[in-house]
Amino acid sequence: MKLFFLLSLSLFAAVSCARDFDFFYFVQQWPGSYCDTQRRCCYPTTGKPAAEFTIHGLWPNYNDGTYPSNCDQNQEFDYSEIEDLEKTMQSYWPTLACPTSDGEKFWAHEWNKHGTCAESNLDQHSYFLSALTLHKKADILKALKAAGIKPDDGFYSLASIKSVIKDSIGFTPGIECNRDGSGNNQLSEIYLCVDTSGEKFIECPTFPRISCHNKVQFPSF
Numbered sequence: 001m002k003l004f005f006l007l008s009l010s011l012f013a014a015v016s017c018a019r020d021f022d023f024f025y026f027v028q029q030w031p032g033s034y035c036d037t038q039r040r041c042c043y044p045t046t047g048k049p050a051a052e053f054t055i056h057g058l059w060p061n062y063n064d065g066t067y068p069s070n071c072d073q074n075q076e077f078d079y080s081e082i083e084d085l086e087k088t089m090q091s092y093w094p095t096l097a098c099p100t101s102d103g104e105k106f107w108a109h110e111w112n113k114h115g116t117c118a119e120s121n122l123d124q125h126s127y128f129l130s131a132l133t134l135h136k137k138a139d140i141l142k143a144l145k146a147a148g149i150k151p152d153d154g155f156y157s158l159a160s161i162k163s164v165i166k167d168s169i170g171f172t173p174g175i176e177c178n179r180d181g182s183g184n185n186q187l188s189e190i191y192l193c194v195d196t197s198g199e200k201f202i203e204c205p206t207f208p209r210i211s212c213h214n215k216v217q218f219p220s221f
Contacts, residue, residue, distance in 0.1 A: 021060035021068060021117060023205060024194040026134050028053040032151055032221030033188040034096050036180045042098035046090050051151060051221045053140045055093040056189060057110045058131040058198065060117045063205040071117040077108035081124040089128065092135050122198050130198035138201075140190055143168035144218075155215045161187065171201045177212035185213040 031049055035041035043049070061067045082089070095106035107128070115127045122130060141151075147164040149156050158175060165173045174191030193204035 019062075019068065020120070021196065022063045023061055023196060023202060024118070024198060025057075025059045025061055025204075025208075026131065026138075026192045026194050026201075027056040027059065027189055028135065028138070028140060028192075029056045029189045030151070030187055030219070030221070031094075031096055032219040033178055033180075033186040035221065036186065036219045037178055040098045041096050042100045043096070044090065044094045045100055045102045046094070049094045049096070050091065051141075052092070053135075053138075053190065055131050055135055057114055058118075058127065058134070058194070059114045060196075061206075065206045065208070068117040069113050072119060075116050075119060075124070077111040077115075078124060079104055079108075082107070082128050085125070085128055085132065088132055092132060093128075118196075118198070121196055127198070134192075134194060134198070134201075138169055138192060140165060140168070149218060151218045151220050153217060153220050155217050156187075158212050158214055158216050161216070165190065169201055171203050174204060174207040174210055175212050175216075176208075176210040177216050180217070180219070184217045185215070186217045186219055187212075 030053055032051070059067060089107065090103055093103065093107065095101055095103045097106065111124060111127065115124060118127060143164055144161065149161060149164060162173055162175060169192065171192065175187065176189040176191065177185045178188040180186055191204070191207060193202050194200065195202050
């Protein structure tokens with residue numbers, strides 16, 4: 001009986017992971033906000049990243065707000081699959097976690113937790129390439145700067161930030177903020193939604209529970 005229960009549980013887990021997801025969250029983070037908090041920030045082995053929104057991840061999600069994770073332990077991260085993308089990823093998908101590293105551990109985490117849940121649509125190389133392509137297509141910092149919203153430690157209207165990004169990309173973003181050591185509400189992450197092909201931005205069916213004040217600081221980096 002116990003064996004039957006364990007087998008049934010394993011089968012349920014496999015089916016749960018096999019359920020088709022509905023969309024991706026494409027999440028970009030501002031390094032100035034990541035580093036301007038009470039937690040430690042370490043530059044990668046390649047040095048200080050450029051002052052640019054960088055990729056946090058490309059995350060499969062369901063329309064009801066839940067998400068799959070760690071869907072295939074037999075397809076864990078293989079660096080050789082993305083070796084040709086390494087230099088681009090070091091620029092646009094760097095790690096700021098401590099201790100200092102080359103980013104491979106961060107990329108492995110993103111693939112193992114999130115990427116394996118999209119492998120029915122994207123293999124490992126396509127998954128990372130899609131995120132890099134989306135980053136280039138979005139070019140959020142360029143749009144914000146053109147509207148006079150710059151990473152100069154100033155405070156800007158949250159509504160204005162959302163409006164500029166929507167006008168540039170065509171779809172409403174989700175904005176996540178954090179707090180620095182002084183308690184200032186800072187622009188931290190931008191959520192955009194992408195179709196299951198990993199190619200096209202779409203309106204988000206739902207957003208995670210994220211919140212910001214009406215005025216947020218855009219810290220320098």
